[in-house]
Amino acid sequence: MLFAFIIAIAALVIIGASFVVLRRDRNEGLVIDRDADTPQIVEIGDVDLEAPASAEAEPVAEPEPKPTFRDRLSTARSSLSGFLGGVFSGGITGDTWESLExxxxxxDxxxxxxxxxMEAVKAKxxxxxxxESELLVSLVKAELVDRLTGFDRSLSxxxxxxxxxxxxxxxxxxxxNGAGKTTTIGKLASRETAKGKSLVLAAGDTFRAAAAEQLTMWAERSDVHxxxxxxxxxxxSVxxxxxxxxxxxxxxxxLADTAGRLQTKTNLMEELSKVRRVAEKGAGTVTETLLVxxxxxxxxxxxxAKQFAEAVDVTGVVLTKLDGSAKGGIVVVIHSELGVPVKLVGLGEGINDLVEFDESEFVDALFD
Ligand SMILES: Nc1nc2c(ncn2[C@@H]2O[C@H](COP(=O)(O)OP(=O)(O)OP(=O)(O)O)[C@@H](O)[C@H]2O)c(=O)[nH]1
Ligand SMILES: [Mg+2]
Known part of the structure; x- marks a missing residue:
């Protein structure tokens, strides 16, 4: 009896051990053929595994699509339609023009x-x-586009x-500080490099050490000096x-980064006009001074913004964080009060989230 029990245990141990060996054999039967055009798992013996088509292939990075105003201005759109929503709904009454204003x-x-x-729309x-309400809204849109037309938005x-x-x-x-200068330079480094330009980034924000680190990370992403x-x-001097x-x-x-703050504001403005002068002391020519x-x-x-525009000869505005901002109207104020065109718009934090400003697309995205 005892003998039979020992035999049974021994048989169980032998079966278990051969199962483990069998499993090892099955795994060792897998060989990766790295010489094949597409590396494949080659099967040996009776192992029946499906070979992944591109187990070792480099993932192909799809270029991310550029964001559009329509996609990214939903917050500004809903706030504007909220304000304008009821203005023309009852046709033109005694209050209409005041409500529009x-x-x-x-x-904003x-x-x-x-x-x-308001006066221009009323006159028309x-x-x-x-x-008719729809036509009145079209008049407002046309008036806005009109105010944003006729500016040179090219970057020279x-x-x-x-x-x-x-x-x-x-x-x-x-x-x-915090406006988005360094991020914009990072996005532009990628964009201009892709266009075939050779670039150097200048970490002119020496106010804090992290600023140069931040710009260095962007430089590495686009492989620029x-x-x-x-x-x-x-x-x-930087x-x-x-x-x-x-x-x-x-x-x-x-592309020259600068600090957004110094000890006092007066000093910052003086510092910036000095940076601008010194940038042209050697072989360089400042072709754009962009206010972010x-x-x-x-x-x-x-x-x-007006203080900056007074201190340095601003040639254009980069309007950042328009994604998620309810204050799309600021675009109109920049053109009318600073007299400087918005040239670029930041629509997110990603490397591709920088687009050229287009007045018709912008106004359409605000309304529809
Ligand atoms: N959503 C969004 N965030 C942005 C955009 N542009 C910049 N940011 C974010 O804004 C923050 C500040 O951006 P920075 O580029 O560091 O701003 P800065 O002007 O260089 O700031 P200082 O170096 O402190 O003067 C960061 O968290 C950015 O990711 C944008 O277009 N949209
Ligand atoms: Mg910065």
């Missing part, structure tokens, strides 16, 4: 400009006897046009060195 002001278009738009509606690298000697063009980025200085170094480095490498363009404005600050950001 109020709706435009609430959409600014008091002066809102009044002008009266002249053409327009009373033409040093001859800017009166400079042959050498690298410089785009200088200014604006309050970066010139940085020590924390607290003179921003002008930009000067970057221009010299770009000239030595025959690079086309320097955070769209979520709306009207509040405008007084600071």
């Amino acid at each position: 109020e709706a435009l002001i609430r959409a 278009i600014g008091v002066g400009t809102s009044t002008e738009i 509606a009266e002249a053409d006897e327009i009373t 690298t033409d040093v001859g046009d800017a009166g400079g000697e042959p050498g690298p063009a410089v785009w200088l980025f200014v604006g309050v 970066i010139v940085r200085g020590a924390e607290g170094a003179d921003p002008s 930009v000067f060195d970057a221009v010299e480095s770009a000239n030595a490498r025959n690079a086309d363009l320097v 404005i955070d769209a979520t600050t709306g009207q509040n950001g405008m007084s600071q």
Whole structure:
């Protein structure tokens, strides 16, 4: 009896052991043929595994599509339609024009400009006897597009046009801290490199060490050269060195980052005009000075924007964070009060989330 029990246990142990060996054999029977065009798992013996078609293939990165105003302006659109929604619904009554003016002001278009738009729409509606709500909205849209038309939104690298000697063009980025200067430079580094331009980034924000780190990460993403200085170094000398480095490498363009804050505001403005002067001391020519404005600050950001525009000769605005901002009306104020065109718009934090401004697309996206 005992003997039979021992035999049974021994048999169980033998069966278990051979099962393990069998499993090992089955796994060892898998060989990866790395010489095949598409690496495949080659089967040996009776193993029946499906070979993944591209087990070792590099994943092909799909280029991300550019965002559109229509996709990213849903917050601004819903706030504007909320304000304008009922204005024309009852046809034209005694209150209509005042309500329109109020709706435009609430959409962050600014008091002066809102009044002008309301008066222009009223005059056209009266002249053409327009009373239908849909047509009245079209008049408002046309008036907005009209106010945003006729600006040169191109970004120049033409040093001859800017009166400079042959050498690298410089785009200088200014604006309050957190506006999105460094991120915009990172996005542009990718965009301009893809267009075939050779670039150098200048880490002119020496106010905090992390600023140069942040720009270095963007430089690495697009594989472009970066010139940085020590924390607290003179921003002008960093930009000067970057221009010299770009000239030595025959690079086309320097994208120069600056600090959004210093100890006092007066100093910042003085510092920035010095950076601009020094950028042209050597072989460089500043062909664009871009003021970066955070769209979520709306009207509040405008007084600071005016200070920057006074300190340096601003050639264009980059309006960031328009995605998720309810304050789309700020675009109209920038054109009417700063007299400077919005050239680029930030529609997100990703490397592709920077688009050229187009007034018709923008106004359509605000309304439909
Ligand atoms: N949603 C959104 N976020 C943005 C956009 N542009 C920048 N940001 C974010 O805004 C924050 C500040 O951006 P930065 O590029 O560091 O701003 P900065 O002007 O360089 O700031 P300082 O270096 O402090 O002067 C970051 O978290 C960015 O990711 C945009 O278009 N949309
Ligand atoms: Mg920065």
